[in-house]
Amino acid sequence: MGTGIKTDRRILRTREAINRAFLELFAEKELEQITINEIAERANVNRGTVYLHYTDKYDLLNRCIEEHLGTMFLSCNMTRTPDGDVGLIREMKPVFRYFEQNFLFFSAMLANQRTTIFRERLLEIVSANVIHKLETKKSVPEEMDKQLIAHFMASAFVGTVEWWIQNRMPHTPEEMAQQVRRLFEGNTIL
Template identity: 35%
Template sequence: MDRRIKKNQTAIMNALIQLMAEKDFEKITINEIAERADVNRGTIYSHYADKYDLMDKCLAAQLQQLIESCSAVEDETDPNPSKTSLLRTLEQLEENALFYKTLLRNKALLSFRNQLQDMINNQIKTQFLENNLNLDKLSKDISVQFLSSATVGVIEWWFTHSNPCSAKEITEKLWSMLDLNLQMIRSQA
């Protein structure tokens, strides 16, 4: 991709994020985005159909980065790759705190929370499959939902309370709770 195009797209996405931190998504106009990004409206429309398409592409790009950071660590000497993946994910969230805080606070973007939870659901399902837990489907589904809801809830709390601790600290605390619950689930299998 041409560097100028990438630079414009980054500026446009950053402008949208900044505006969303200031006001509700529904009240943001293409003119405001263009002005903030220092591009003309035509540039925005050459990349995006409208502000909803821009938001969808912005979400997709950020979620793709999250998925990549959440993927299992390939270091075979790591005694706990799932915990390391959680840390990497929380570090990615922390690195882009303005974006995620804005999305989690903006009521118009409830779909982001659902997409985040789906991503975490998939990671937890993978963890269950890796551990060969012998649970019936209903027990497995309930366990996955419980663990992913708890994780997303803690992430939301972390952002709504202005990240009161580092990604490493919250990973340690969250992991100890998740691990305790996983042990209880394993004992029922």
């Protein structure tokens, strides 16, 4: 039984090393320029080990994005509050703290001009959360398109996060959370 735990920890450490190496390279250059050999060398593993965990660099990118977005929303208390509110809008501090703690990942994803996959997925997730909130609200005027409202709010949030990260986080996560929350609360629809 102890061997299983050691194996799991080694696998996790190896994946973390591969992910970190990939993100460091991704922050330095375009995805097309990164090779599996460079990732393996920087992670201090052999090329076969990278392929043992990922089919190619695109699989590594996709799984890295999925893991971070999934972890972000789970760890940021994305549960619904008793009044039906969605955690992302109500509790911004954990979201911005997660961005700060994972600066390497988010700065690499948002700085790389050719990779829109991450931004699109983040927009989808935030938009889905806003749509859910709008569906629980009775104050949304019938003539307003909920999809349009959700996209507007999600774009504002993602754009703000992009600005914050690309400017090397000039405000603390708490300050960002407070200001973004006030902007969202100022929206009469939400």
